[in-house]
Amino acid sequence: MYRILCxxxxxxxxxxxxxxxxxxxxxxxxxxxxxxxxxxxGFIHFTVNTFTNKEWGYGDxxxxxxxPTDFDAGSIAAIAQEAGMKGLIxxxxxxxxxxLWPSAYTEHSIAASPWKDGKGDMVRExxxxxxxxxxxxxxxxxxxxxxxxxxxxxxxxxxxxNQLRELLTGYGNIFEVWFDGANGGDGWxxxxxxxxxxxxxxxxxxxxxxxxRELQPNAVIFSHLGDVRWVGNESGFAGDPCWATFTPQIxxxxxxxxxxxxxxxxxxxxxxxxSIRPGWFYHNREDAKVRTPGNLMNLYFQSVGRGASLLLNLxxxxxxxxxERDAQSLIAFGKRLKAMYGTNLAAxxxxxxxxxxxxxxxxxxxxxxxxxxxxxxxxxxxALTPELVLELPEAxxxxxxxxxxxxxxxxxxxxxxxxxxxxxxxxxxxCGTAIGSRRLWxxxxxxxxxxxxxxxxxxxxxxxxxxxxxxxxxxxxx
Ligand code: FUL
Numbered sequence: 001m002y003r004i005l006c007x008x009x010x011x012x013x014x015x016x017x018x019x020x021x022x023x024x025x026x027x028x029x030x031x032x033x034x035x036x037x038x039x040x041x042g043f044i045h046f047t048v049n050t051f052t053n054k055e056w057g058y059g060d061x062x063x064x065x066x067x068p069t070d071f072d073a074g075s076i077a078a079i080a081q082e083a084g085m086k087g088l089i090x091x092x093x094x095x096x097x098x099x100l101w102p103s104a105y106t107e108h109s110i111a112a113s114p115w116k117d118g119k120g121d122m123v124r125e126x127x128x129x130x131x132x133x134x135x136x137x138x139x140x141x142x143x144x145x146x147x148x149x150x151x152x153x154x155x156x157x158x159x160x161x162n163q164l165r166e167l168l169t170g171y172g173n174i175f176e177v178w179f180d181g182a183n184g185g186d187g188w189x190x191x192x193x194x195x196x197x198x199x200x201x202x203x204x205x206x207x208x209x210x211x212x213r214e215l216q217p218n219a220v221i222f223s224h225l226g227d228v229r230w231v232g233n234e235s236g237f238a239g240d241p242c243w244a245t246f247t248p249q250i251x252x253x254x255x256x257x258x259x260x261x262x263x264x265x266x267x268x269x270x271x272x273x274x275s276i277r278p279g280w281f282y283h284n285r286e287d288a289k290v291r292t293p294g295n296l297m298n299l300y301f302q303s304v305g306r307g308a309s310l311l312l313n314l315x316x317x318x319x320x321x322x323x324e325r326d327a328q329s330l331i332a333f334g335k336r337l338k339a340m341y342g343t344n345l346a347a348x349x350x351x352x353x354x355x356x357x358x359x360x361x362x363x364x365x366x367x368x369x370x371x372x373x374x375x376x377x378x379x380x381x382x383a384l385t386p387e388l389v390l391e392l393p394e395a396x397x398x399x400x401x402x403x404x405x406x407x408x409x410x411x412x413x414x415x416x417x418x419x420x421x422x423x424x425x426x427x428x429x430x431c432g433t434a435i436g437s438r439r440l441w442x443x444x445x446x447x448x449x450x451x452x453x454x455x456x457x458x459x460x461x462x463x464x465x466x467x468x469x470x471x472x473x474x475x476x477x478x
Contacts, residue, residue, distance in 0.1 A: 018358025021381060024410035024460035026245045026267040032227050033407060035176070035220045036269065036437045037373070039304045041087040041136070042080045043273060043313035044126070047094045049281040050318055057096025059146030059188035063112035066098065071115070071320025073122070073129035079327050080135060080314065083334030087136030087175050089311065090126045092167055094140075095182065097147025101170075105162050108147050127171040138176035138219070139167045143203055144183045149190025152198050160203075161211060168215035177212050179205075179223040181230065181252070200250055222271060224248060229268045231308055232257030236274035236299040238308035241434030244269035244411055262414075263459075269437065272303035275313035276326050282315040290325045296333035297472075305440030336473065344371075345398045345469040346451070349390040355383040357461070365389075368467040376406035376465040383461055388453045390467065397471060399445040403453070404466035405435045413464075414457040420448035435464070442472065 028036065048061040050068075080088055093099045099109035101123035111118045123139070130137040141164055150156040168174060186195040205225055212221055220227040225248050231238050232254035243260030246268040260270065276296070277286045291299070296312070303310040314330065317323050322330075351365035356379065363378040365388050379386040401418050405411060417431040418441070429451070430441035451469065455462045 018360040018363060020363075021357070021378060021409060021461050021463065023408065024412045025263055026265060027410045028244070028267045028269075028407050029227065031218050031220050032267060032269065034218065035228065035309070036407060038086040038136070038175070038309060039438070040085055040300070040310045040312070041089065041138075041176075042085045043140075043275075043280075043311050044076065044088055044090045045094070045275075045280040045282075045313055045315045046100065046122070046320075047091060047281070048096055048098045049094065050316065053283050055279055055281055056184065057094065057098065057146065059095075059097050059148075061096055061098065063098060063108060063110070064114055066110065066113040067115050068316070068318060068320030071122070071125075071316070073125040074132065076314070076316060076322055077126070077129035077133040077135060079322050079330065081133040083330045084337055085135060085312070087138055088126065088130055089138035089140055089176055089178055090123060091140045091142070092123050093142050093145070093163065095142045095144050095146050095180075095184070095187075097142075097145040099163070101166070103163055103166055105159055105166075106148075123167065123171055131172065136173070136175035137171065138178065139171075139174055140178040140180065141167060142180050142182075144180070144187075146184075146187025146189065149192065151187065151189055152196035152202070157202075157204060161208060164208065164211060165215065168212065168219075174216045174219045176220050176222055176228070177216070179208075179221065179226065181224060224250070224252065227268065228271045228309075230257055231270040231272045231303075234274055236272055236310075237302040238270050238272055238306040240306055241432070242270055242306040242308050242436075243434055244307055244407075244436050262411075267410075270308040271311050272299070272308050273311040273313070274299060274303075275315070276330065277313075277315065280313055280315065282317045282323065284317070287323065287325060290323070290329050293329055293333040293336060296329065297336060300333075300337065301440050301442055304438060305442075307434065307436030307438055340400060340470045340472045343470065345396045345471065346390055346392070346467060348393045351377075351388065351390050353377060353379070353386055353388045355379040355386040368464055371466075373404075373465055374406075376409075376463045378406075378463045379461045381461050384458045385455050386462065387455070388464070388467065390451050390453075392449045392451075395447050395449045396469070397445050397447045398469035399443055400470040400472050401430055401439075401441045401443075401451075402466060402468040402470065403435045403439040403441075403464065404437065406463040406465040407437060409463045410460070411436050412458050412460045413455055413462050414459060416456060417454045419452045419454065420446045421450040421452070422446065422448055426452060445471065 239259035245264035353365035
């Protein structure tokens with residue numbers, strides 16, 4: 001018995017119980033890791049603007065104009081869920097200051113509108129609908145408030161935090177809190193009708209963020225100083241590459257936000273916020289300008305496919321519904337995406353690598369195929385440019401590659417390439433900079449029985465959790 005035990009211990013020692021490598025650079029927090037897994041979720045822009053046909057309300061809109069005729073949060077959440085969105089973020093208050101919930105701190109809210117005789121609470125209806133449809137709920141509370149008399153004075157900060165407290169305590173779990181950076185200046189401000197400017201320190205973000213941490217510890221904060229950064233444009237694309245690391249800055253530098261900063265001080269991944277229509281709010285003049293399923297797919301590859309998240313805006317119309325065109329386009333896109341991910345053409349392959357950390361099975365090449373986000377192929381510390389080969393069970397045709405790094409160890413890979421073996425010779429299919437949370441590459445369809453991932457440059461030994469091959473059907477879509 002004793003000898004068998006010794007043998008087992010010896011064998012496991014020989015097989016090499018290697019230690020995982022040390023993390024490289026800035027790494028994600030637990031709440032950021034949870035957020036990375038979401039990838040695709042929706043924005044809902046709804047306020048008095050929907051009824052005035054504006055994008056930015058001045059702050060003097062009478063609450064009585066907010067009166068959707070057929071509002072149904074359930075149908076909106078159902079559409080989002082069917083399209084594959086993992087959550088919805090609602091503009092609980094946009095720059096015009098009108099509140100979609102009956103805030104105790106203002107009369108400029110839904111309580112003064114005819115909708116449900118002033119007894120309704122739209123934030124509650126959205127929060128409940130999301131829960132019922134198995135998706136998450138997040139809040140947008142505009143710091144800039146063109147209605148409030150005290151805006152730009154200290155008293156407004158107390159008001160703002162009181163409202164935030166209402167939203168973060170009254171509606172269950174919140175996955176993301178969205179702090180808009182827009183501060184346009186002029187507004188109604190309780191009738192003053194003037195321009196007000198604020199200093200960089202006015203909002204006192206440290207204390208506001210502390211409130212979020214206290215009340216919703218799992219929520220990520222979207223802000224130039226928060227957990228998730230803006231991607232630097234509202235057109236729907238992350239940079240290539242789009243590093244998850246960044247050095248947070250007060251001054252916005254659109255290019256840096258777009259590309260990220262290799263070796264930046266913080267893990268601050270990008271979120272791509274973009275609308276399914278030209279505007280953030282619904283305008284019937286834009287009914288013919290809804291993005292097509294093909295266009296949405298491009299957005300997806302340019303955002304999620306570069307390691308960012310996609311926050312796609314779906315503006316309810318005056319009924320309080322997602323317009324049929326938007327819904328159709330979104331759902332058609334979602335179907336194609338589901339079909340694409342539905343088959344991993346690398347499944348069943350046998351995997352080998354030029355280097356496996358300590359020869360330990362825990363870090364073997366097969367880890368990229370097991371579908372688990374917490375297992376990864378990893379090389380020895382000094383092997384910075386290893387290669388991995390997948391021998392497929394038979395010749396298969398793919399046109400999309402999906403790669404993922406094991407994020408708790410940081411962003412390690414700088415450059416990589418993926419080859420397909422055609423007629424016995426390797427042909428390069430893809431070649432990129434950075435991998436991160438997810439790296440998608442779309443190319444011409446290739447039929448092959450073997451693919452090879454080459455890590456060409458890495459700051460630390462690579463830790464790759466996924467290599468998947470897909471075929472994006474319906475390539476001819478516009
Ligand atoms: C911007 C705002 O000014 C827009 O109205 C919209 O809410 C967008 C998501 O953020 O800063």
